[in-house]
Amino acid sequence: DIQMTQSPSTLSASVGDRVTITCRASQSISNWLAWYQQKPGKAPKLLIYKASSLESGVPSRFSGSGSGTEFTLTISSLQPDDFATFYCLQYNSYWTFGQGTKVEIK
Amino acid sequence: EVQLVESGGDLVQPGGSLRLSCAASGFTFSTYVMSWVRQAPGKGLEWVSSINARGGSTYYADSVKGRFTISRDNSENTLYLQMDSLRVEDTAVYYCAKVGVVGVIWNWFDPWGQGTLVTVSS
Numbered sequence: 395d396i397q398m399t400q401s402p403s404t405l406s407a408s409v410g411d412r413v414t415i416t417c418r419a420s421q422s423i424s425n426w427l428a429w430y431q432q433k434p435g436k437a438p439k440l441l442i443y444k445a446s447s448l449e450s451g452v453p454s455r456f457s458g459s460g461s462g463t464e465f466t467l468t469i470s471s472l473q474p475d476d477f478a479t480f481y482c483l484q485y486n487s488y489w490t491f492g493q494g495t496k497v498e499i500k
Numbered sequence: 501e502v503q504l505v506e507s508g509g510d511l512v513q514p515g516g517s518l519r520l521s522c523a524a525s526g527f528t529f530s531t532y533v534m535s536w537v538r539q540a541p542g543k544g545l546e547w548v549s550s551i552n553a554r555g556g557s558t559y560y561a562d563s564v565k566g567r568f569t570i571s572r573d574n575s576e577n578t579l580y581l582q583m584d585s586l587r588v589e590d591t592a593v594y595y596c597a598k599v600g601v602v603g604v605i606w607n608w609f610d611p612w613g614q615g616t617l618v619t620v621s622s
Contacts, residue, residue, distance in 0.1 A: 437612035
């Protein structure tokens with residue numbers, strides 16, 4: 395089974411900050427990785443697929459990078475609407491989510 | 501517009517059974533892999549089960565294998581999850597999700613339904 399280790403678990407940041415979240419896979423998953431944003435009481439929303447492809451309608455301040463076992467989600471300038479929990483998902487073999495990163499207001 | 505609407509969540513006793521449904525619209529249901537993902541209260545996301553487009557291949561997380569059964573009715577555009585021998589730790593919001601690309605099994609989930617709450621408690 396492929397394990398996904400996401401860090402940090404919590405992140406305190408201010409509006410305008412650059413934010414980076416990392417996911418590490420226990421084995422190579424090529425670029426078969428997606429990123430999601432989830433707000434309380436809502437379903438997750440797709441941000442990035444295939445490690446770096448931006449989903450239609452998602453603001454360009456979100457970007458993804460990485461391949462193999464190391465991946466990052468970057469928010470270039472944090473906006474008030476971005477405070478939420480973010481998850482990575484590997485879909486190379488079956489499906490495994492990271493533990494989540496809660497982005498809080500500093 | 502793609503829509504996924506789950507139903508069937510309820511309060512059930514440990515050892516009991518429940519069947520969840522997910523009504524799909526806005527896309528050609530019979531050509532996409534479909535999945536169930538759950539989220540325990542205050543916890544992260546956990547993939548539960550997936551089924552290929554024609555229903556002939558099914559996949560399960562170890563935590564539910566042998567207790568849950570995924571199925572689909574392509575004539576009714578509906579996905580199901582039969583949940584037997586339920587445990588307290590199965591308490592969660594259950595989401596159905598469409599797998600992103602036509603006919604491809606290993607792919608991202610998008611979109612998701614709004615979820616239905618299953619509570620297992622005596």
